[in-house]
Amino acid sequence: MPTVADIRAAEETITMLTAYDAPTAELVERAGIDAILVGDSMGNAVLGHDTTLPVTTEEVASRTAAVSRATDEALVVADMPFLSVGVSEAESIENAGRMVKEAGADAVKLESGPHTVSLTERLVELGIPVMAHLGLTPQRVNQLGGYGRQGTTEEAATEIAELAVAHEEAGAFSLVLEHVPANLAGAITDELSTPTIGIGAGSDCDGQVLVITDVIGLGDWSPPFSRQFGDVRGEITSAVEAYKEAVESGEFPAEEHSETVEEVEDVY
Secondary structure, eight states, rough: OOOHHHTTTOOEEEEEEOOOHHHHHHHHHTTSSSSSEEEETTHTTTTSSSTTTTTHHHHHHHHHHHHHHHHHHSEEEEOOOOOOOSSOOOOOHHHHHHHHHHHOOOOOEOSGGGGGGGHHHHHHHHHOOOOEEEOOOGGGGGHHHOOOOOOSHHHHHHHHHHHHHHHHHHSEEEEHHHHHHHHHHHHHHHHHHSOEEESSSOOOEEEEEEEEHHHHOOSSSSOOOOOOOHHHHHHHHHHHHHHHHHHHHHHHSGGOOOOOOGGGOOOO
């Protein structure tokens, strides 16, 4: 089982995917993925929201517990949803601690900024491993005005680079870099001793993460920096249509799908 220490010291490329339920997590682990992120991306991916903002601490905790129960090998990282951290230190620690103590997560991920440096340090002091997240931080969609690439000016790139170093010094064991220029991600990767995990950040990061529904082709859209490696949407559609046809035609259930019991022959 990869541990936080293993990820921090990884010499081979780190693979990470999101998962939000037990059956998917089991398959992701079976494929040998190093880490599973129970992302607040569940808001868009499986809960029907337009953004990640409505996702609650309870929803992340419940789904993290499901993923933890279904896995033995992959590192399970719980994503801290909007306003679950940052309101107060005590509340932030309680919410993050719940993910580890009650839901079985191995670590938590924070959408990071200047306000999470000291929090990261405190969580690590208490034994809660922290994965930082810089670049495009979807919980700030209203502030950013959308999901565009971040770090495209010298000032913005410098801020991201400085925050990356600050979070490493605060004790974060890894850093997600989302939707930033590849050369910026590469420079940050070279600067840090802790690993970077990219999503829309080029190939020079120490690892990669994508949303599972994008990878398997379950949604009807995926971001330009992602790639669909399968067509689960098409497979589900075909299977459901076949089921409907079989029921309507009387083909299903067939004799082999049913059972008769002689003792109830005379009930009516």
